[in-house]
Amino acid sequence: MAGTANQPGTPGLLRAMNDRAALALLLDHGPLTRAQIGELTGLSKPTASQVVSRLEAAELIEVVGTVAATRGPSAVTYGLRGGRLHAVAVDVRPHQVVSTVVDLVGSEHPVADVPLAKVASGRSAVGDIRAAIDAACAAAGTPPRSVVTAMVGLQGAVDPRTDDLAFTGLMPGWPRRNVRAELEAGLGIPVRIDNDVNLAAVAERNDGAVAPDEDFALLWLGDGLGVALHLRGELHRGAAGGAGEIGYLPVSRSAALLDPAADDLQDVAGGIAVARVARAHGIRGRRLVDALAALPTSPARDAVLAELAPRVAEAVLPVLAVLEPHRVVLGGPTGMAGGQALADLVKSHIRRTTRWSPSISASSVPDQPVLRGARAVIGADLRDRLLDLVT
Numbered sequence: 001m002a003g004t005a006n007q008p009g010t011p012g013l014l015r016a017m018n019d020r021a022a023l024a025l026l027l028d029h030g031p032l033t034r035a036q037i038g039e040l041t042g043l044s045k046p047t048a049s050q051v052v053s054r055l056e057a058a059e060l061i062e063v064v065g066t067v068a069a070t071r072g073p074s075a076v077t078y079g080l081r082g083g084r085l086h087a088v089a090v091d092v093r094p095h096q097v098v099s100t101v102v103d104l105v106g107s108e109h110p111v112a113d114v115p116l117a118k119v120a121s122g123r124s125a126v127g128d129i130r131a132a133i134d135a136a137c138a139a140a141g142t143p144p145r146s147v148v149t150a151m152v153g154l155q156g157a158v159d160p161r162t163d164d165l166a167f168t169g170l171m172p173g174w175p176r177r178n179v180r181a182e183l184e185a186g187l188g189i190p191v192r193i194d195n196d197v198n199l200a201a202v203a204e205r206n207d208g209a210v211a212p213d214e215d216f217a218l219l220w221l222g223d224g225l226g227v228a229l230h231l232r233g234e235l236h237r238g239a240a241g242g243a244g245e246i247g248y249l250p251v252s253r254s255a256a257l258l259d260p261a262a263d264d265l266q267d268v269a270g271g272i273a274v275a276r277v278a279r280a281h282g283i284r285g286r287r288l289v290d291a292l293a294a295l296p297t298s299p300a301r302d303a304v305l306a307e308l309a310p311r312v313a314e315a316v317l318p319v320l321a322v323l324e325p326h327r328v329v330l331g332g333p334t335g336m337a338g339g340q341a342l343a344d345l346v347k348s349h350i351r352r353t354t355r356w357s358p359s360i361s362a363s364s365v366p367d368q369p370v371l372r373g374a375r376a377v378i379g380a381d382l383r384d385r386l387l388d389l390v391t
Helices: 011-029 034-041 045-057 125-140 179-187 196-207 253-258 265-269 271-280 288-297 301-322 332-353 369-388
Strands: 061-067 075-080 086-093 096-102 111-115 147-154 191-195 216-221 225-231 234-236 327-331 360-362
Touching: 011 034, 011 045, 011 075, 011 369, 034 045, 034 075, 045 061, 045 075, 086 125, 086 196, 086 369, 096 125, 096 369, 111 125, 125 147, 125 179, 147 179, 147 196, 147 369, 179 191, 191 196, 191 369, 196 216, 196 225, 196 234, 196 327, 196 369, 216 301, 216 332, 225 265, 225 301, 253 265, 253 301, 265 271, 265 301, 271 288, 271 301, 271 332, 288 301, 288 332, 301 327, 301 332, 327 332, 332 360
Parallel strands: 086 147, 147 191, 216 327, 327 360
Antiparallel strands: 061 075, 086 096, 096 111, 216 225, 225 234
16 A cells, blocks of 8 residues: 555655754754755755755755855855745734734844734734734735735733733733634634733844843833733743732832832833932923833933932742742833843842842843744744745
């Protein structure tokens, strides 16, 4: 009886294994010659040539250049057909979506920024993400039909069991239940969703200064507060996705002394509080973004950071008490604006007033950390989808 591709040891299965191995090499190494594919896979020259021919015929790879040979003609190099499959990474903010195309070879594509309506009647989850995908594709010159999956980062906790949202910020027009199912039905592609701070932690692990074996917590300081926990090489999301929603914790006695009107930690160190502290020192601007833009050149910068440090420390202490990771990284708009100066002030305050002696540093991810993390996650998914095309 003739063998089939899913039977062990059959010619069809062996061909698929060889083809997948060659594709994986091109993903990892970039363009290669037939000879290099053979050497790296251990395949004979005839078998390597057959693999290349099959992948070319399937329009998965193409000739991308030549390599000069020491003797004889130049060798042709083959690379992935990067335009066949694309993904889109999306960062959903209260009144805008920021997005970028992700391809198979890891190219940097332009970042698109789309303003959104501020009222629910002009918004929907599908509409927001469709706008993000279309804008990213337009910026990259990529047809939207080539997008086969998307990664969405948003301000809220995502329950991994139900895809319901909790602890959400301003997301007008978005449902709170079965979010992923609604997005996939409306967009017609698989969609992944995750908390924005979790995705920023992925970027911190990949592009920041965190050591490969370090457990760390990323404290996001922006309009809201959140913590991403990277423990034993994995993100810890909690049973219902709510791990790290630290901004909702009631204030401690020491925090109440800093801000008697505060109810929770977000009132102590969130965007409204930071802007208020900045105004008290003569920095104009009612919004956080305005205050942080003026902070670096303000004569009051050191005084503002000194007043913020005890507030930020109140958000760090619960993380130290429960987990005590190797490092706490201060990220988000306020963490980036304060830089290592703020991190050092927070560390000194904690060491002076408590029994902990933490390592605290500022984020070293240069820009768009949520989008960078989303790119990394969905890029790995895109790679798997390419390999799955080989059967």
